[in-house]
Amino acid sequence: MPHIALPKGLPGISSGFAFRPETAAPMRELAHILLHEPGSLSPGERELIATYVSSQNDCFFCQTSHGAAAAAHQAGDWTLVDQVRADPQTAGVSDKLKSLLTIAGKVQQGGKHVTPDDIAHARSFGATDLEIHDTVLIAAAFCMYNRYVDGLATWQPEDPNLYAAMGERLAAHGYRTPSIKA
Amino acid sequence: MPHIALPKGLPGISSGFAFRPETAAPMRELAHILLHEPGSLSPGERELIATYVSSQNDCFFCQTSHGAAAAAHQAGDWTLVDQVRADPQTAGVSDKLKSLLTIAGKVQQGGKHVTPDDIAHARSFGATDLEIHDTVLIAAAFCMYNRYVDGLATWQPEDPNLYAAMGERLAAHGYRTPSIKA
Numbered sequence: 001m002p003h004i005a006l007p008k009g010l011p012g013i014s015s016g017f018a019f020r021p022e023t024a025a026p027m028r029e030l031a032h033i034l035l036h037e038p039g040s041l042s043p044g045e046r047e048l049i050a051t052y053v054s055s056q057n058d059c060f061f062c063q064t065s066h067g068a069a070a071a072a073h074q075a076g077d078w079t080l081v082d083q084v085r086a087d088p089q090t091a092g093v094s095d096k097l098k099s100l101l102t103i104a105g106k107v108q109q110g111g112k113h114v115t116p117d118d119i120a121h122a123r124s125f126g127a128t129d130l131e132i133h134d135t136v137l138i139a140a141a142f143c144m145y146n147r148y149v150d151g152l153a154t155w156q157p158e159d160p161n162l163y164a165a166m167g168e169r170l171a172a173h174g175y176r177t178p179s180i181k182a
Numbered sequence: 183m184p185h186i187a188l189p190k191g192l193p194g195i196s197s198g199f200a201f202r203p204e205t206a207a208p209m210r211e212l213a214h215i216l217l218h219e220p221g222s223l224s225p226g227e228r229e230l231i232a233t234y235v236s237s238q239n240d241c242f243f244c245q246t247s248h249g250a251a252a253a254a255h256q257a258g259d260w261t262l263v264d265q266v267r268a269d270p271q272t273a274g275v276s277d278k279l280k281s282l283l284t285i286a287g288k289v290q291q292g293g294k295h296v297t298p299d300d301i302a303h304a305r306s307f308g309a310t311d312l313e314i315h316d317t318v319l320i321a322a323a324f325c326m327y328n329r330y331v332d333g334l335a336t337w338q339p340e341d342p343n344l345y346a347a348m349g350e351r352l353a354a355h356g357y358r359t360p361s362i363k364a
Contacts, residue, residue, distance in 0.1 A: 003301045003318075004311035020315055022215050026208035033204050057292065103333075110239065111332025119185045129186035133202055133334065136185075140329035147322035150293025151285075152315065 003153045011157050012061030013149050014178060027145070028175045034138050035069075036174030041131055043171065044073030045097050046138060048084050049104050053139045055085040056108045059146035061156040068167025076164070096125035100135040107139035185335045193339050194243030195331050196360060209327070210357045216320050217251075218356030223313055225353065226255030227279050228320060230266050231286050235321045237267045238290045241328035243338040250349025258346070278307035282317040289321035 006015035017024035035046045047070035054062035067081040074080060083091035088101035099122035106113035114136070122132055149156070188197035199206035217228045229252035236244035249263040256262060265273035270283035281304035288295035296318070304314055331338070 003296065003298065004314050016315070016319075020312070020319075022219075023212060023316075023319060026211040026215070029208040030205060030212070033208070037204075058294070107329050107333040111329040111334075112240070114185065114333050114335070116185065130202070132186050133198070134205075136333040137198075137202075137205060137330055140326045140333060143329055144322040144326035147289050147293040147325055148319055151289040151296050151318040151322060152293075153296070 001153065002155060003151075006152065006154060008155075010155070011162065012065065012154050013145060015154050016148055016152055017178070027148075028177075030141060031145070031175040034134060034141060035066075036170075039130075039134065040128065041097075041100075041134065042073070044070055045093070046134070047073060047171075048080065048093065048097070049101060049135060049138045050142050051081055052084050052088060052101055053104050053108050053142040054146050056105060057143065057146040057150075059150055061149050061154065062142065062146050064163045065166050065170070068163040069170040070167075071164075072167040072171035094125070096122065096127055096131075099125050100127060100131065103132065103135050104139035107136050108143060111136075111140070183335065184337060185333075188334065188336060190337075192337070193344065194247065194336050195327060197336050198330055198334055199360070209330075210359075212323060213327070213357040216316060216323060217248075218352075221312075221316065222310065223279075223282075223316065224255070226252055227275070228316070229255060229353075230262065230275065230279070231283060231317060231320045232324050233263055234266050234270060234283055235286050235290050235324040236328050238287060239325065239328035239332075241332055243331050243336065244324065244328050246345045247348050247352070250345040251352040252349075253346075254349040254353035276307070278304065278309050278313075281307050282309060282313065285314065285317050286321035289318050290325060293318075293322070 002015065007018040010018055035050060036043055047066050050066040051063050051070050054066060067078065070081050071078045080092060084093065084101065088098055103114055103118050103122060106118060119132060184197065189200045192200055217232060218225055229248050232248040233245050233252050236248060252263050253260045262274060266275065266283065270280055285296055285300050285304060288300060301314060
């Protein structure tokens with residue numbers, strides 16, 4: 001049961017967003033820019049970073065919804081998502097993305113865990129400053145979203161079909177408008 | 183030295199904001215709503231929550247700049263800031279704020295650390311659902327801001343006068359516009 005009187009029937013972060021639309025707007029906007037707008041990292045790659053950090057933070061709602069969005073970018077295939085959650089370094093992703101997932105994992109533990117060697121390693125695979133910046137910020141932002149979702153004890157349904165549909169909508173339309181209707 | 187080529191001469195988060203204005207806008211907006219807009223918790227109380235979480239995350243720039251903003255709301259007196267950083271439960275703040283700082287400290291460790299008893303305790307001192315929501319989100323958001331600042335290895339000067347001036351500006355004007363000029 002949620003810790004406060006959140007609107008019923010809205011899963012995960014949607015219930016916090018509906019409770020406090022003022023803070024929802026910038027939180028949606030930030031996710032939209034980081035995960036959905038065009039960039040040199042594909043939206044699918046960025047969703048994998050978000051999913052990985054959410055799984056390290058043990059947030060079921062976030063890792064499942066963003067996992068579904070990442071899968072939707074792979075025609076519904078969860079293989080990469082499951083591999084990245086299990087171990088990014090043996091997943092079937094590029095060396096560059098592996099090096100960025102290492103940085104994201106360090107940020108999840110705390111910003112000071114990121115070392116110059118981590119950065120040099122990512123650069124050796126062609127990572128740009130903007131890609132490194134956005135990786136750090138995606139990881140940092142999901143340390144917020146995950147804590148918001150679990151810190152309010154939001155309702156997190158388990159129905160895979162719900163997440164698959166949510167992932168399709170997020171992959172297609174992004175985060176500016178609600179992906180779940182009450 | 184920062185991990186990426188951030189604009190020089192801008193301390194802490196200001197350099198990340200200048201590097202990526204697109205993500206800066208919603209990050210500034212969120213801080214402005216959570217810390218500066220009118221609410222039943224005073225801006226000074228909310229700055230203390232932000233300072234406490236930043237100190238638990240060992241982020242020098244954030245705990246010093248928001249500590250300075252909290253002090254500015256106390257006519258420049260750092261007593262409460264130092265007490266809250268040392269131990270919120272013995273600080274000279276209200277029982278309600280102590281109970282909210284307990285929740286914030288739990289969120290800093292991870293969202294699932296917050297218990298129904300923590301919430302009931304805060305409610306027993308009159309905390310509302312909105313105050314609990316905003317406490318959870320302030321704590322969650324500073325887990326983002328702190329990681330962003332340290333994950334990029336931003337320049338964090340030590341001059342107390344710089345932070346005092348920044349705190350005055352933040353306390354007076356909030357977070358929508360830059361508090362530091364290049």
